[in-house]
Amino acid sequence: MAAEVLTTVGVVVALLVVHQVWWTNRQAVAGAQEQVRALERAWEGGEGEGDASLAPSVGEGDGQGAGVVVGGSGGAGGGDVRASPPAAGAGGGTGARPAPAAAGPARDEAYGVLRIPRLGLSVPVAEGVDRRAVLDKGYVGHYPGTAQPGAEGNFALAGHRNTHGEPFRYLNRLREGDEVFVDLRGRRYTYVVGKVLAETSPGDVGVIAPVPRSSVRPGYGYESAGSYITLTTCTPEYTSKYRLVVWGTLRSVVSEAR
Template identity: 40%
Template sequence: MTALRPERETDASYGQEPYEASGAFEEWYGDAAGQQRGYATPAEEPYAAPVTQEPYEPYLPPIDEETVALRIPDPPPGASISPSGASTATPVSGTPSGGRAARRKAAKRRGGRHGGAHAASESAESGESSDSFGSSGSGAPLSRVEARRQARARKPSPGVIASRAVGEVFITTGVLMLLFVSYQLWWTNVRAHAQADKETSSLQKDWASGKREPGEFQPGQGFAILHIPELDVVVPIAQGVSNKKVLDKGMVGHYSEGKLKTAMPSDKTGNFALAGHRNTHGEPFRYINKLKAGDEIVVETQDDYYVYKMTSMLPVTSPSNTSVINPVPPQSGFTKPGRYITLTTCTPEYTSKYRLIVWGKMVEERPRSKGKPDALVQ
C-alpha cells in the first residue's frame, strides 16, 4: 500500500511527482468533476479482479436429433392431463427414473431403439425362431445380414440331413419288406389257387371228353386230383416235385424222377409219394398235421378212385431222410409191401428246416363207372 506524504515533491527514483494528501485522495475517489484516471468510482462500477483462465462450462450430452425441434412429449404411461394442460404422471412399475440418458439405457436393455438390432442378432445366433420383420421386443425389420443369419440357423445341419436319409432308407426297406411278406403270404396263394383250380377244371373236362389216355406223363403235367375231405382240400397232382413247374403253381407233386421215383396209384404194390407246400403258393398241405388215424385220402384219376386211410405220422425228420418214401417206409409201421401213400411237407410253418410225414394205406380201388366213393359223397 502506498504511504501518504506531507509534501509534493519529485521522486527521483521513479521519475514522477510525489503524491500529496489531497492529490492521493482525489486520485482515489475522483476529482471535483468526478473523473478518474482510468478507474471508475465505486458508485458507477464495482471492482472486478482480472481473469486469468477461461470460465468453467458444465458438460452437456450430445444433441439428440429427435429433440432438436420443439415438440410436446407424449405423456408417460399412467399419466393424466390436468385441466390446465399439465400432465400428472402416475408412477408405473418398471418405468426408469432419471434423465434422457437413463431412459435410453433402459430402452437398450429392453431391446428398443438401437438395442433392437443387437437383440435380434443374439436371438438368431442362439437359434431362437423369430419373424423376419421383427425381433425380440421390437417391431423393427431385420437387416439382410441378420435375415441371412436366421435363414442359415433354420437350415438343418449335415447330421440332421444324414439321419433323415437313414430314416427314409429304413422306412423304404420296411415298406418293401411288408410288400414282400404280403406277396408271399397272400398274393402267391391267390395266384396258386387260381392256377390249381384251372388245372383241376381242365383235367375234369379232358376226362369227360376222353381226350386223355393213361400212360407216361411229362414233368409238370397234371394227371390226377387229390381229395382230403377232413381238411376240405381238392388239388391237382402233377408229375415231378419242381417248385417252378409244379409246387409254386399250387399243385401237389409226385416223386417220379431219378432215385426219388415212386409208384403210381394203379401199381399193385408200392408207395405213392407226394410233396406240397405247407405255407404260401396255395399251401395245400398246411394242416395235414391235424389228420388222425382213419381219416380218408382219395386220389381221383381218369378211370378210378383210390381211397387211402391215414395210419401214422412222423412229426419231424431231416429233409435228407429219403427212406420215408421207400416202398416199405421203415418208420411208418408197415412191415411188408403193399399199396401205400406218403404226404411230405415242410415244418415248422414258414420254414423249410425239417419235414413232416404222413402215411396211409389203400383200402379201396373204385372205378369211376361205379360213381364216387363214400368219402366224397358225404
C-alpha cells in the same frame, strides 16, 4: 434322412412279404382249382382216351439231382425239393388189389386230383417235384421213382406247407382212419391214413421207400410190402428245417363210368 431311408426299406420289405405270403397264395390257389376243373372236364369228355396217365406205373426219375430232399418247401422263400428216391418194389396188398404197371405221365404234367375231405382239399397231382414247374403252382408233386396210384409200393407226394397255394398247410390235422382219395381218369383210389411222423430230417429217404419207414426214426413206418401213399411237407410252418410225413394204405380202387 436315415430315418426316412429305414422307413422306405421297411415298407418295401413289408410289400415283398405281402406279395410272397398273400398274393402268391391267391394266384396259386386260383390256378390249381382251374387245373382241377380242366382235368374233370377232360375226363368227362373222354379226352386223351388211352393215354399214359390212365394207369399206375413206376417212374424213371426226373434227373434233377443226386441229393434226396424229402417234402415240399415250407418257408416263405421256398426251398430245394429235388429228389432221387429209391424205385418202388414189389410186395403184397394192403386192403385192395394193386393195379398193373404202365407208362407214366410226362414230367411236370398234371394228371390226377388229390382230395382230402378232412382238410377240404382238392388239388392237382403233377409228375415230379420241381419247385417252379409244379409245387409253386399250388399243385402236389409225385416223387419220380415211386409208385403211381394203386400200384404196389409207395405213391409219394410233396406239397407246400406255406405260400404258393399251401395245399399241405393243415396236413398235421390228419388222423388215423381219415380217407384220402386220388382220382385219375375213370378211377378213384381210396387210401386210409394209418401213421403220422410229426418231424424228421429233410434227408430221410426212408419215408418214401417202397415200404415206407423212417431211416432217421426207425420206430416210425411200416415193415410189410403193400400199396401205400405218403404225403410230405415242411415243418414247423414257415420253415424248411424238418419234414412232416403222413402215411396211408390202399383200401379200394373203383372204376367210374363216364
